[in-house]
Amino acid sequence: MIDVEEAQARILALHAPVSMEGVPLLEAVGRWTAAAVVAKRTQPAHDLSAMDGYAIRYEDAAGPWRVVGESAAGIPFAGQVGPGETIRIFTGAALPEGSDTIVIQENIVRDGDLITLTNDGPETLGEHVRKSGSDFTTGATLIEPGQLLTPARIALAVMGGHGTIAARRRLRVAIISTGSELVPPGTDTGTDRLPSSNAPMLAALMRNLPVDVVDLGIIEDDLTALTAAFNASKTCDIVVSTGGASVGDHDLVRPALNAAGATLDFWKVAMRPGKPLMAGRLGDTVVLGLPGNPVSALVTAILFLRPLIAHLSGASTPLPPRIGVRMGEPLPAVGPRTDFVRTHWEGGALVPTFPGDSGMLLPLSGADALVIRAAGSPALESGALVEAILLA
Ligand SMILES: Nc1nc2c(c(=O)[nH]1)N[C@H]1C(S)=C(S)[C@@H](COP(=O)(O)OP(=O)(O)OC[C@H]3O[C@@H](n4cnc5c(N)ncnc54)[C@H](O)[C@@H]3O)O[C@H]1N2
């Protein structure tokens, strides 16, 4: 058995990021940049007013002033502001030459063209002015390659003069649900069967990733059928199966992968839940065989599937972020497998969500985080600092 970190590294090494394409920024949220985004313009392009008011020369800060024009956003005042002069100015408008400071309109009275302070004048030179280039200047690197395009980074790229961005193409990810006991969602289970919940769960997990899901459906525990399903997945970038990964007579994922011509890189990870995980290559397709237990399938998808998708999509930091948090209850010592303890928030600390059975969905649905407890760790007192991965 290998440990979790080695399994993550080996999975990411199975395939390089896919090819690039241009993506309109309107559709680019959730992609990772494939190249640095460099500013094609300076922002602000001029010194701009941050408030509605009057543009003055700071040396005339005591007033009064005579209004000689107006500057609105996009419609600048062409002239100059001389001694004792001011112009009416609005938020986002360019400061005319000569002016350097804004007096907000709440602080003055206006009588025709004459304005006078009603309280203290501006305290500093440049008050309420956004200096040209204070956000960024032409040629500045706005986004490094491999960064996630968040709403703020999309706005930044647009402000930098871009309409499209270089990103990796969307991935095709096939899901195979193995198990003769499974029926499709919402259909009759009779007495002996159960609904297949893993594929909808994994599709939901991938919903916000740059992925097109190809659901290859429920495949019974039959070597020929399962081999055919893996063969059908060869047009995809990733195939993820659930179930049939363990050692039972009906656990046929490994034999089916062999029959389809796959090369397995590893099988079994020293973790709880999720031990029977396997990974390898089927032609150019990366294979992840997840355990069938729903909790094990979700935990391994968070730790291995999502990072694999992020890596193929060009992410520079594909692994889930770990945060430092306090436990709200004691924890027992850990055995030979790293434990991913399902926990929920209680008063700003995490407490274990019981029961911790890897087949039970009701407790899983209330969990907020996975607390990571390395194999062999000693027992912890309540209040101890631990590392966790947030689930939401
Ligand atoms: N003798 C041993 N038995 C088991 C071991 C072991 O080391 N020695 N490992 C256990 C561990 S740990 C896990 S995890 C499970 C994983 O087994 P499989 O990946 O082979 O999963 P299945 O047996 O096919 O299913 C397990 C469980 O999950 C249910 N299931 C499967 N698919 C779905 C689905 N799509 N939606 C909802 N539920 C699903 C299935 O009905 C089973 O109840 O093996 C242990 N055994």
Ligand code: MOO
């Ligand atoms: O590893 Mo299994 O995932 O313990 O239930």
